[in-house]
Amino acid sequence: MRANRPRLVLSGVLAGRTLQAGSWSRGIRRRRVTLANSTRLGQAQVYATLPAVDLDRARRFYSQTLGLEPVEDTSDGLTYELGQGSRFLLFASAGKASGDHTQIAFSTPDVAETVEELRSRGVQFEEYDLPGLKTVDGVADMDGRRSAWFHDSEGNLLGVTQPQ
Structure with missing residues (x-):
């Protein structure tokens, strides 16, 4: 990985979900990120x-x-x-x-x-x-x-x- 490339680190309740990364910050390309379910909360439905x-x-x-x-x-x-x-x-x-x-x-x-x-x-x-x-x-x-x-x-x- 190049030193100037931004890193994306996601964990916790986001685990196991497919997310659109980069939409909240300028200059970061959109890409799909899938995370492994690491906690019970990561598998929970939210309301x-x-x-x-x-x-x-x-x-x-x-x-x-x-x-x-x-x-x-x-x-x-x-x-x-x-x-x-x-x-x-x-x-x-x-x-x-x-x-x-x-x-x-x-x-x-x-x-x-x-x-x-x-x-x-x-x-x-x-x-x-x-x-x-x-x-x-x-x-x-x-x-x-x-x-x-x-x-x-x-x-x-x-x-x-x-x-x-």
Whole structure:
């Protein structure tokens, strides 16, 4: 290996997955990397959990505003299933979400189309003007990856993103 070639070191929960390497950094070629399963976590399916102070209000928001219906309603909360086996759980919580960071991101083939659809349902998108992150009409373009963010009824910050 040449001394000036960047090395890619991945381990832990990424083990056993095929990843697109290089998409987060300029100057690194895209290449497929497959890692061996080295831990039980490397073989685990992942899902997000989102707190809801008012679970009934959250259910209405996710149903009426986002067009999503739970597949399970248990004492643990509301479970939603989306494309490709992804899931998330809305659970009753006495604490309120900070809303300071993206808690769940929905990958979509066209962010602009998704933003337009959600706006027609009443969603208000965040506007940012920060070093390295500026939105135009609610959408940020970050080295080819387009993203937009909004808050749900419980203050959770949700994102929609379009891969490169």
